[in-house]
Amino acid sequence: MAIESPLFQSAMELFGHSLSHYIGKKELDRKLVILHLANAIELILKDLVLDSGESIYKNPKETITIQGCLSALEKHNIKVPYLNKIELLIDERNALQHRFGSPNELTSIFYMNIAQDFFKQVLKMHYGQEYGEIISQFAEEQDLATYNLSNPSNDQELEKLQELSKIHPLGAFLSAWSYFEKMTEDFMSESGLDFGRRRPFMMELTRGRLAHYGIALPEPLLFKIQAMRHLRNMSAHGRSEPTKDDVIEAIETIEELERFLESLSKNDISERARPDKEEYEKTQREYQAERESMNERHQRMMEFDKTDG
Known part of the structure; x- marks a missing residue:
C-alpha cells in the first residue's frame, strides 16, 4: 500500500539520497549524509505529529522544531525508537549547519546505522510497512546493492x-x-x-x-x-x-x-562447561533467595513499626 503523505515521501527521498552520499568518497558527501538523515527523520516525526491530529505550524510561516515534534508525540503516547541516538544525530546536524568542515567517515557510518534502525522500526510500528520494500522505491538500485554489501549475514x-x-x-x-x-x-x-x-x-x-x-x-x-x-x-x-x-x-x-x-x-564443550554453568545457576538461585528473604524481613519490620507507632 503506497503512502501518499508528502512529508513521508520527502523523508524517504532524503533517506534514499543519503545512501548515494554514503557511498560517495568526497568530504562533502559525509556532510550531506548527516544533513539528509537528520532532515529525513525530522520530516517523519512531523508526519507522525500530523497523524496524531496535531498541527505542525507554530505560525503561518514557521513549523515546529524537532523538540516540538517530540513533545507533541509524547503527549499522545507515541513512541519514538532510538530517541537518545536520534537526538545525537540532530545535534550533529545543527552543529554542521553552523560550522565549516565535515564529519569523519566513522561518524557517517555510526549515524547511517542509527537512521536505518530508526526507519525499520518506525515503518513497521507506525506505517505497517517493511523497510526493504519501501527503501527500494526511493534509493538507486546500485546504491542500495552497494550498501547491502556492508551487512553480511553469512x-x-x-x-x-x-x-x-x-x-x-x-x-x-x-x-x-x-x-x-x-x-x-x-x-x-x-x-x-x-x-x-x-x-x-x-x-x-x-x-x-x-x-x-x-x-x-x-x-x-x-x-x-x-x-x-x-x-x-x-x-x-x-x-x-x-x-x-x-x-x-x-x-x-x-x-x-x-x-x-x-x-x-x-556438545563436548557444553559438557565441559556444565559444572561451571550449574554452579553459576546455583549461586544465582541462592542470591535471589537471600534477596527475597531480606525483602520479607524488611517488610515485616516496616509493618511492625507501623503497629508499634
Whole structure:
C-alpha cells in the first residue's frame, strides 16, 4: 500500500539520497549524509505529529522544531525508537549547519546505522510497512546493492565485502568485525558458554579462559585475530585507516576462525562447561533467595513499626 503523505515521501527521498552520499568518497558527501538523515527523520516525526491530529505550524510561516515534534508525540503516547541516538544525530546536524568542515567517515557510518534502525522500526510500528520494500522505491538500485554489501549475514555475503572494500574500505572492515562478533557470540551460545557475566569472545580467548573448555586456537590464528582487533580499535578511534588489503586479510582470518570453530564439538564443550554453568545457576538461585528473604524481613519490620507507632 503506497503512502501518499508528502512529508513521508520527502523523508524517504532524503533517506534514499543519503545512501548515494554514503557511498560517495568526497568530504562533502559525509556532510550531506548527516544533513539528509537528520532532515529525513525530522520530516517523519512531523508526519507522525500530523497523524496524531496535531498541527505542525507554530505560525503561518514557521513549523515546529524537532523538540516540538517530540513533545507533541509524547503527549499522545507515541513512541519514538532510538530517541537518545536520534537526538545525537540532530545535534550533529545543527552543529554542521553552523560550522565549516565535515564529519569523519566513522561518524557517517555510526549515524547511517542509527537512521536505518530508526526507519525499520518506525515503518513497521507506525506505517505497517517493511523497510526493504519501501527503501527500494526511493534509493538507486546500485546504491542500495552497494550498501547491502556492508551487512553480511553469512559467509557467502562475507565474501562480497571484498567488493565493497574497493570503494569503502573502512565500512567494509567494520562490517567484517561486526560479522566476527555475531559469529563468535552465536558459537558461545550454541556451545553452552553464554552463562554468567561473560566478556566478549575475543577477551575470553586472549585471557585463556576458553582453553578450560577445549577451545585453544593455533597460535598463528590467534596472532591474526589480535592484529585484526588492534586495527579495529585504531580505526574506531580515528588513528588508522584500513586498506583494501586489510579487509581481505580480515575476511580470510574470520573464515579461518569459522573453520576452526566448526571443527570443534559443541556438545563436548557444553559438557565441559556444565559444572561451571550449574554452579553459576546455583549461586544465582541462592542470591535471589537471600534477596527475597531480606525483602520479607524488611517488610515485616516496616509493618511492625507501623503497629508499634
